[in-house]
Amino acid sequence: MSEQSLISEQLAQLAASSWRPLDHLPYQEIPEKLLALALNGLPDAPPQVVSGLAGLAATLRQEPCSEVRVVVLGGGTGLSNIVGGDSRHPAWPTAPFSGLKSVFPRLISVVCVTDDGGSTGELLRDLPLLAVGDLRHVLLSSIRRDKLQQQYELSAAEALATTGLLHRLFNCRFTGCLPANAVAVLEHCGVKLTDLPPFMARSLFWLIDEIFSNPHLQPLRKRSHCLGNLLLVAAIYQQPAMKMAEIDAASPLPPPPAAIMGGLRFLADLLGASPEAVLPCTTTPASLKVLYDNGVLVSGELKSALARRNCPVNRVFVEFADSPEIPSEVFAAIAEADIILFAPGSLFTSLIPILRVPGLAAALRQNNKALKLLLANLWVQAGETDLVTGEWERRYHVSDLLRAYRRNIPGGIAGLFEQVLVVGMREIPGSILQSYALENKVPIYLDRKLVRELGLTPLEAAISSQYDLAGERVVQHDPEAVAVAVRTLWASRFQSFQSPPSPPQRSLLPPSPSLASRSRQSQSLRQASRSRQAQSFHQPQSLPRTQPLTNPLINPRRQTLNARYRQFRQRLAQLDFQADWLPFLTEIFWWHRDILWEHLDQVAGMQLVAVNDWRRCQEWDNVFSFYDPVDRMIKVRADIAPGHHLFEVAFLVALGQSLLGNYAAAKAKVPVQWSGGEEIGYIFSLTMRPAADRRSFFSAEELESYLELARMRQARLNPLLFTRVINGREGFTPPGLLFGLIYAWYLDNRFVPSIEYKISITKAQPSDLVPEQTRITQRCQGLINFFRQRVFRSHPQTS
Incomplete structure (x- = not known):
């Protein structure tokens, strides 16, 4: 009997039982009950009640996932964390093999490349390059224990120790100029390459030495940098496509796509990740532009993140340095994916920029066989989701998150995802939420009714880290819990209750009543504007609520x-x-x-x-x-x-x-x-x-x-x-x-x-x-x- 048939039979038996075991699980909807069972274990109830649930839980755990192809899109800490834990966190080396990669080894991350802050911003001053910071971050999180052990013939303990050394090396930062040579760099980082597998050690030393010997990279030695970024750049610039390029310090050319993809494959494979575990959404250098509701347009991801414009973000745009090129590997991964995930993280600076890359949203829609899931953000983000377009006075909700996607993505949200997975706030102590409130941090609230009206299924689950709650008293996604939740949804994907509500028939969904009210109130203002001014810039134009042109x-x-x-x-x-x-x-x-x-x-x-x-x-x-x-x-x-x-x-x-x-x-x-x-x-x-x-x-x-x-x-x-x-x-x-x-x-x-x-x-x-x-x-x-x-x-x- 297949796993799907077994789950259907077990659910039918539970529904027919006079004990009604499913009623002992939290939430009203069956999918959320299954998530609660998989994540929280059996409820506190008599043995005769929970015996049937134990069998169902075992079936969910046994769902085979080794051949399931998963594509996850995002950027920064949100993506890194669910893939394999936040590889920048000091505690990451203690448990570096958790997260989605531990359940779904055929995992590919498609990463946003519009970052311009920190070490990445310093690199962008000196090289005509795409942003590499998030690529490096996710690359380290993608290291798998089984690949390390097999590739370098390591024990489990040796694989863990190797990952800890890589964490120290890749996160080592320099203030001011770099040390004089590769040996001095390693001394500064406190890493002995002799403690690493020999081939990995020789290759890493070669990359560090490239920073000092490659003529393209000499400007980098004068700035503050993260060594992991420099290693990735060195891997790109040592590719044959770059070795043949002429060196013009006055006007350097961007690395060709072959060099970028070759450098990523080489470094991923060297570190113990799958060669194509991490892909950039585009190989063309790109930057972000943010349009606010009052009509101000700001260029730069870091600048927009630090800005406090006191009005909502309306739309974001990706400006390319040239005609955008998208790796064929990205389109192939999306087309072949069984599961497509949208990682939590910055709405306007991580996810939407990926979907603004020409062709990517359409490619995601064309895959109509995959399970598609959006992991909603936990917290309102100051300067981005702290104010609502059209209703500046109220808090942000999950439905507002979805409307922002709809406004910004060519073709809206149709066909991109069917389910929205949200952290269950009932699992978080009130004292912790109160502490966050004192710091002016507010959750993004789930408004189930409006989410359903948008044609999506809201799912609430305990996917926050209990370890972080008990220790540092912080709330963030637990990579292991997210992996279990995704496996559970995959295991129950063919059950009839999984079908989302039919979306509205109109191509553009109506605004909420409050937005419609505001629109009527402002109608006289717009009419007065049209009659008063002839020139376009005289008009107090209302910014469009739907996606405009889709040309790059x-x-x-x-x-x-x-x-x-x-x-x-x-x-x-x-x-x-x-x-x-x-x-x-x-x-x-x-x-x-x-x-x-x-x-x-x-x-x-x-x-x-x-x-x-x-x-x-x-x-x-x-x-x-x-x-x-x-x-x-x-x-x-x-x-x-x-x-x-x-x-x-x-x-x-x-x-x-x-x-x-x-x-x-x-x-x-x-x-x-x-x-x-x-x-x-x-x-x-x-x-x-x-x-x-x-x-x-x-x-x-x-x-x-x-x-x-x-x-x-x-x-x-x-x-x-x-x-x-x-x-x-x-x-x-x-x-x-x-x-x-x-x-x-x-x-x-x-x-x-x-x-x-x-x-x-x-x-x-x-x-x-x-x-x-x-x-x-x-x-x-x-x-x-x-x-x-x-x-x-x-x-x-x-x-």
């Missing part, structure tokens, strides 16, 4: 991050900047990747002005910097020179002002007097230079549009004259200063709290009661749109 987003200059970094560094060196300022300036341009090359066109250099010589009027602000269009220099007061904590914002404000160039021919402030000579306000006037005499980043139409958004009125008889009436002692921000402030705010909202306060009106519920609120909201949204579309020239796909 390619960098306009077809640049890697390394190429951009080198070009800006060279450009800054050619301008009038002191040599000791260049490291600070280079860091600013590296961090703020939305700054365009052309944004420096109006800048000749920078001058520090002594405090006693500072003559600029500070009537409007306390920003001690400005752009001087006469000599095209950025002027900064000397007491906030490079290195001061206020220098970055001062420089960015002035850089933003430089985009306007010498647009202003004259500015004036004319008092307005009432009868009897009482001064009741003034008129601020600005006269633009004629187009023939003007140097600016913007066209005449763009300048006029900006000035209108800045509440300046264009004179009917003189199109170069713009005025604004200021009442009494009301505050006023001149358009040039306002431009610089918004420029800095757009790049990082923490720089300019005053602008953040003004823009916050866009969060308020639109109301017909006070029409002025609608007009202010329109103007604020118009400014954001103008900066995204005209200042930072974002690709139309991201608007």
